Every structure is written in structure tokens, then in C-alpha cells.
Amino acid sequence: xxxxxxxxxxxxxxxxxxxxxxxxxxxxxxxxxxxxxxxxxxxxxxxxxxxxxxxxxxxxxxxxxxxxxxxxxxxxxxxxxxxxxxxxxxxxxxxxxxxxxxxxxxxxxxx
Amino acid sequence: xxxxxxxxxxxxxxxxxxxxxxxxxxxxxxxxxxxxxxxxxxxxxxxxxxxxxxxxxxxxxxxxxxxxxxxxxxxxxxxxxxxxxxxxxxxxxxxxxxxxxxxxxxxxx
Numbered sequence: 001x002x003x004x005x006x007x008x009x010x011x012x013x014x015x016x017x018x019x020x021x022x023x024x025x026x027x028x029x030x031x032x033x034x035x036x037x038x039x040x041x042x043x044x045x046x047x048x049x050x051x052x053x054x055x056x057x058x059x060x061x062x063x064x065x066x067x068x069x070x071x072x073x074x075x076x077x078x079x080x081x082x083x084x085x086x087x088x089x090x091x092x093x094x095x096x097x098x099x100x101x102x103x104x105x106x107x108x109x110x111x
Numbered sequence: 112x113x114x115x116x117x118x119x120x121x122x123x124x125x126x127x128x129x130x131x132x133x134x135x136x137x138x139x140x141x142x143x144x145x146x147x148x149x150x151x152x153x154x155x156x157x158x159x160x161x162x163x164x165x166x167x168x169x170x171x172x173x174x175x176x177x178x179x180x181x182x183x184x185x186x187x188x189x190x191x192x193x194x195x196x197x198x199x200x201x202x203x204x205x206x207x208x209x210x211x212x213x214x215x216x217x218x219x220x
Contacts, residue, residue, distance in 0.1 A: 043199060043212040056167075088131035090153055098142060098203055 002027035006091050006103035013110055019064075019078040023091030026072065031093040034100060035072040036065055038088040050074060066076050086110045116211050117200055123217040130187040132214040134200030135180075137195055141203045145185050148213070149198045157185075157198075190218045 003026045013019060025031050032051050036044040046059045048066035054064050063082060067075045074091060086109050092100040116135050123132055134143070146154040147178040148219045160167045160183065168172045172217045173186040187194055195218045 041215075046207065046209040046210075049207070088151075094152075099144065099156050099159060100154075100208060101156065104153050105151070107151070 002093075002095075002101065004091060004093055004101060004103040004105055006089075009104065010107045011109070013081050013108065015083055015110055016080050017074070018105060019081050019085070019108070021076040021089055021091075021108075023074040023076075023103055024072055025074075025093045028072070028093070028095055030071060031095055033068060034092040034094075035076050036090040037076065038090060038105075040088075040109065044090065047076070081110045083110050117198070117214045118216060119215070120212070121215045122189060123219060126190055126218050126220050128190055128216075130190050130194070130216055132184070132185045132198050132216070134183045134211055135204045136183075136200075136209075137181065138202075138204055140178075143174075143183050144201045144203065144208070145174060145183075146199045146201060147173075148199065150196070151193055154199065187216075190216075192218050192220050194218050 005024050007022055010030050034049045035047040037047055039096055047064060048056055050056050050068045051066055053071055064078050069107045089108060091103040094100045118133050122130060140162055141158050144159045145157045147157055148154045151183060156175050158169045158172055160174050161176055165176060171188045176183045183200060195213045197213040199213045200211045
């Protein structure tokens, strides 16, 4: 069966510090991968998606970037965090172009 | 930008009652999906209804889709305390899922 991992679960970072969130998927190959951000009590905002290694599409211009160094690894990064980067970050995968399966999420607090 | 819009934003009912949530969208879709999110957790897929379907059932869940009105409803029958969660609709269009802001459902024991 397929599983998706995200870490860390919670992160508190100072403004201006770098960020690296990792997401890995097991049990499937060549998944579509997604990074979302969710503000408190709100819906999901698609940040990046990837259909293959090295292929990243950005949906929202911001100081975040994403990389896919391996087939089942998706990394969300920032060189300098802003206060507005605080939120709940969710990674998801899909094998078809339809249903998505989500990881447990990372709660990021930038102080 | 968000395409799906759920209403109500919040719903509080007694255990055993039925809960109905609605979702409206703006553009043509391939399918519409409903997901559940428990507090502080990832989302879990509940049900998918395709654009050529009008109604679909899964256990205590019933989803309807009216493409002429660009709207969908999710009915949870005989609600339980464990149904307390936020519920999101998502429309699939142009290879992406577009998400609504969600309905927060509270089931009172």
C-alpha cells in the first residue's frame, strides 16, 4: 500500500531563517506531487506541483521554492522566511489526475 | 484562486441528525470531490462524483451534483461524534484540484 510521509510535524523558525520541508511517498512510482499551504480555518492554496523528476510548476509567486530530486521525494524550501509564511503545509500525491492523498502536514510558525 | 465555495462555513448539529453541506463552483469540471480534514491533520478523500453523474452514495454519505447550477451537496446521515471535522469540496479542472474554504462540522453528543 502507498504511504506518504512529511516531516517535521511542527517547526518554529525565526524570520529570515531558511526552510526545508520534506515529503516522501512509498509504494508507488512516478506520482504527481503537490505542496499546499493552508491558513488557519481556510481552504488549501496550491503552491507547487510536479509530474516528474526535476519538473516543478509554481502556482503562486513567493519566496518559496520546490524541488524533486528523486521520483518520490518533494522538498519545499525557502532561503529567508517571512512572517506570512506561517501556516500548515500539506504534501499530497496522486497516481491519476484525480484523487489526491495527503500527508499529515507540517505546522510552521515563523516568529 | 478558490473556485469552490462551501456553505455553510460552520454547522453544529446533534448526534444522530443529518448534516448537509453545499458547494458551488464557477467553471466547467471533470469531476468534483469531497474531502474531510480532522483538526490539525491531512485531508482524507471521501467521494468523487463525475460530471456525468447526478448522485453517488458511499456508506452514510450521499453526494449530488447539479452541473446546470454548478453546485454539489454532501449529506451525512445519522451523524456521529467522529464526523466532527472540516469538509472541503474540490473541483477537478485543467489538471488541477481547486479547493473551497470548507465547512466546519461539529457534532454535539
